[in-house]
Amino acid sequence: MISLKINSREHLLDVEPDMPLLWVLREEAQLRGTKFGCGIGMCGACTVHVDGQAVRSCSYPVSAAAGKSIETIESLGTIDAPHAVQKAWIEHQVPQCGYCQSGMQMAAVALLNDNPQPNDQDIDKAMTNLCRCGTYDRIREAIKSAAREIS
Ligand code: FES
Ligand code: FES
Known part of the structure; x- marks a missing residue:
């Protein structure tokens, strides 16, 4: 057990x-x-x-x-009380098929917990998850929005 x-x-x-x-x-x-x-x-x-x-x-x-x-x-959050990352994901309409996105959000939250104000390089270095739909640009912008909300 x-x-x-x-x-x-x-x-x-x-x-x-x-x-x-x-x-x-x-x-x-x-x-x-x-x-x-x-x-x-x-x-x-x-x-x-x-x-x-x-x-x-x-x-x-x-x-x-x-x-x-x-x-x-x-x-991470609820429909009524989404996490800052989830709010930013909605704001930027990040998901396409959505399959990768729970892993993306968990990686983004871990990044922001370690580094609340990441720059593009920090984001690219930390976010090594793959998205077959190519949502990377929206993910980067959403992480920056979440960082502003958290700060
Ligand atoms: S399913 Fe775990 S890294 Fe791809
Ligand atoms: S949104 Fe489709 S794999 Fe990422």
């Missing part, structure tokens, strides 16, 4: 220690906002936070998350 704290709730789960955190979140905790893309740590669709750091959950064994605080897109 592995004890996990996910979005401030304790879970006691009977899973193999090397199971990727992504599948624990999606299949055991029923949190389906975190997406499967490549499965090899390249695309970032599966990005969540572990102790505040962005990690690619498809390549992160659940045993490494035991005793740590895991946050998923479901914890």
Whole structure:
């Protein structure tokens, strides 16, 4: 049994220690906002936070998350009270198909937590997630808007 704290709730789960955190979140905790893309740590669709750091959950064994605080897109905001990043995403109409966007938002929040006023270079360096729809320019502008709102 592995004890996990996910979005401030304790879970006691009977899973193999090397199971990727992504599948624990999606299949055991029923949190389906975190997406499967490549499965090899390249695309970032599966990005969540572990102790505040962005990690690619498809390549992160659940045993490494035991005793740590895991946050998923479901914890970020609500329709009535969206996170500053989500407000900026709406303002800039960022998503196209939307598949990559929960991972993008989690990566953006981790960036802003580390660096509340990122410049273009900081954003390009931190935002290594892939978007097949090519929403990168809107993501960059939305992150700058969120940074203004947070400051
Ligand atoms: S699904 Fe995890 S990085 Fe692509
Ligand atoms: S919005 Fe379609 S993959 Fe990013």
